[in-house]
Amino acid sequence: MRIVIYDTTLRDGSQGEGVNFSLQDKLLLTRRLDEFGIDYIEGGYPLSNPKDAEYFQAVQELTLRHARVVAFGMTRKKHTAVEDDTGLRALLGAGTAVVTLVGKTWDYHVTHVLGTTLDENLRMIEDSVRYCRRQGREVFYDAEHFFDGWKANPDYALKTVQAAAEGGASTIILCDTNGGTMPEMIAEAVAAVRRALPCAIGIHCHNDCDLAVANSLAAVRAGATQVQGTINGLGERCGNADLISIIANLALKYGYEVLQPSSLQRLTEISRYVYELANMNFRSNQPFVGSSAFAHKGGMHTHAVNRDPATYEHIRPEMVGNERRILVSELSGHSTILTKTMKYRLHHDKALLTQILNQVQDLENAGYEFEAAEASFDLLVKKAAGLYRPWFERLAYRVNIEHDSERAPVTEATVKVRIGDQIAHTVSEGDGPVNALDGALRKALTPAYPRLQEMQLVDYKVRVVNAREGTAARVRVVIESRDATDVWGTVGVSENIIEASWLALVDSIEYKLFKDSETEGAGRDHPAGGSDV
Numbered sequence: 001m002r003i004v005i006y007d008t009t010l011r012d013g014s015q016g017e018g019v020n021f022s023l024q025d026k027l028l029l030t031r032r033l034d035e036f037g038i039d040y041i042e043g044g045y046p047l048s049n050p051k052d053a054e055y056f057q058a059v060q061e062l063t064l065r066h067a068r069v070v071a072f073g074m075t076r077k078k079h080t081a082v083e084d085d086t087g088l089r090a091l092l093g094a095g096t097a098v099v100t101l102v103g104k105t106w107d108y109h110v111t112h113v114l115g116t117t118l119d120e121n122l123r124m125i126e127d128s129v130r131y132c133r134r135q136g137r138e139v140f141y142d143a144e145h146f147f148d149g150w151k152a153n154p155d156y157a158l159k160t161v162q163a164a165a166e167g168g169a170s171t172i173i174l175c176d177t178n179g180g181t182m183p184e185m186i187a188e189a190v191a192a193v194r195r196a197l198p199c200a201i202g203i204h205c206h207n208d209c210d211l212a213v214a215n216s217l218a219a220v221r222a223g224a225t226q227v228q229g230t231i232n233g234l235g236e237r238c239g240n241a242d243l244i245s246i247i248a249n250l251a252l253k254y255g256y257e258v259l260q261p262s263s264l265q266r267l268t269e270i271s272r273y274v275y276e277l278a279n280m281n282f283r284s285n286q287p288f289v290g291s292s293a294f295a296h297k298g299g300m301h302t303h304a305v306n307r308d309p310a311t312y313e314h315i316r317p318e319m320v321g322n323e324r325r326i327l328v329s330e331l332s333g334h335s336t337i338l339t340k341t342m343k344y345r346l347h348h349d350k351a352l353l354t355q356i357l358n359q360v361q362d363l364e365n366a367g368y369e370f371e372a373a374e375a376s377f378d379l380l381v382k383k384a385a386g387l388y389r390p391w392f393e394r395l396a397y398r399v400n401i402e403h404d405s406e407r408a409p410v411t412e413a414t415v416k417v418r419i420g421d422q423i424a425h426t427v428s429e430g431d432g433p434v435n436a437l438d439g440a441l442r443k444a445l446t447p448a449y450p451r452l453q454e455m456q457l458v459d460y461k462v463r464v465v466n467a468r469e470g471t472a473a474r475v476r477v478v479i480e481s482r483d484a485t486d487v488w489g490t491v492g493v494s495e496n497i498i499e500a501s502w503l504a505l506v507d508s509i510e511y512k513l514f515k516d517s518e519t520e521g522a523g524r525d526h527p528a529g530g531s532d533v
């Protein structure tokens with residue numbers, strides 16, 4: 001059986017705190033959602049603002065393969081003729097073949113928010129739906145607060161959706177607008193409405209009890225055939241139902257047909273695209289698509305996963321476009337170290353693996369953390385295995401910050417290193433100490449290693465690791481770097497934040513030099529004429 005997926009990231013998603021899509025963002029996302037295979041894309045609320053109204057004009061220029069774009073609006077104002085209602089005029093002006101109308105279900109909302117009678121609300125619903133139908137639109141009807149209305153006054157709640165059906169709505173979507181309903185209640189009400197109405201039923205849940213996904217699935221099990229939600233669960237208050245989890249669960253756990261055959265493998269990609277577009281951080285523990293969703297840290301887990309991933313994975317990560325990761329930490333056992341050092345073929349040397357494991361545990365005890373610093377771990381392994389030869393020798397560094405009342409602080413770093421038999425002594429200014437050190441170190445090294453120009457530092461995180469010691473506490477600095485092909489993390493720990501940054505920075509540069517020499521052939525560019533790796 002096929003379940004229709006209705007995405008409201010561009011409308012309800014943008015009602016989430018901190019979410020604001022530009023017109024260009026909205027058009028880009030429309031194209032991506034279409035490519036991903038979404039059936040209906042709710043593009044916005046044309047009455048609300050000029051950007052949304054403009055979107056519906058601009059979107060007509062896009063050639064979409066599959067998705068249908070939907071405009072959203074509310075039922076006519078009380079005691080207003082449909083032809084004179086500005087909301088309906090804006091909705092129809094959007095020019096979409098499908099419109100979604102939201103109307104009131106809960107009697108309390110009708111009397112206290114709309115300030116009208118129960119009968120007038122029924123007329124508002126039926127008139128509005130019928131009018132849009134007469135204008136040639138397919139109409140979806142969002143029954144706002146359906147489940148609260150059902151609890152308070154089920155007869156009236158049912159009359160409101162019957163009015164929408166009378167008006168000609170093709171699908172009635174039951175909304176858990178306040179997100180406070182439990183799954184059994186959702187299932188019971190959906191089944192009851194399904195028995196009472198001739199049209200298709202949909203579900204639209206909010207996540208205030210962290211149940212929006214479970215509630216949406218319960219509704220489908222009770223007969224709903226359309227699911228509304230947003231990518232990554234963006235939306236008002238605690239958000240909407242997360243379509244990422246809904247799509248994966250419908251397809252993989254229940255075997256429903258959803259979207260297109262290739263959509264599932266693109267789930268991780270679309271999730272991350274929306275985070276990027278919304279300028280939000282990824283949620284690493286997000287089910288199915290988070291970077292930790294298939295990350296194994298506990299030594300016992302890694303041991304078993306090496307034998308068969310199904311021992312600690314409910315699905316194969318590639319089914320949703322994600323990947324398995326093995327994390328190194330103080331919780332690692334020999335199997336983790338073995339897996340992470342596979343490329344060095346150290347499996348025969350149990351003593352060395354134990355030495356590396358002990359070193360990781362000691363360093364983590366001293367404040368290091370290798371989970372996000374796999375490049376520093378790689379250098380540690382090289383050193384322990386005798387595979388490390390320095391690309392340069394660090395002789396000295398100095399950082400100076402000058403600040404007077406006349407101008408903003410100026411940071412200057414000086415670095416002295418030996419490369420082969422040459423000494424390089426360089427100076428650089430920067431936005432801050434790390435930026436200045438990075439600049440000076442590169443100035444010193446780039447003439448010998450030009451490919452360092454390809455890399456850049458993309459993230460810098462600092463954390464106090466033993467806060468009770470006050471200013472003598474150690475700090476951990478994690479730096480993320482990237483070049484055209486890879487992203488890597490390095491770590492440094494010290495009582496001095498600049499020294500911790502320097503350690504992480506040097507690791508980052510050394511890792512890049514080793515990485516390039518390993519891909520291009522051992523020894524390339526190495527001042528000693530070749531490394532053993």
Ligand SMILES: CC(=O)SCCNC(=O)CCNC(=O)[C@H](O)C(C)(C)COP(=O)(O)OP(=O)(O)OC[C@H]1O[C@@H](n2cnc3c(N)ncnc32)[C@H](O)[C@@H]1OP(=O)(O)O
Pocket residue numbers: 012015045047048049074075076077078102103104113114124144177
């Ligand atoms: C559950 C949902 O998420 S529904 C979507 C909610 N989304 C938004 O509110 C975002 C976009 N909203 C907006 O841009 C504005 O609120 C607008 C343009 C829709 C309306 O703006 P305004 O006319 O200034 O009204 P305002 O926002 O103050 O109040 C809402 C009005 O809608 C009326 N209203 C609310 N729901 C309905 C409905 N289903 N049918 C008819 N009228 C309704 C209210 O009674 C109120 O009208 P009143 O001031 O005449 O009493």
Ligand SMILES: CC(=O)C(=O)O
Pocket residue numbers: 012102142143144145175176177178204206
């Ligand atoms: C329609 C809608 O967004 C809601 O009821 O939550």
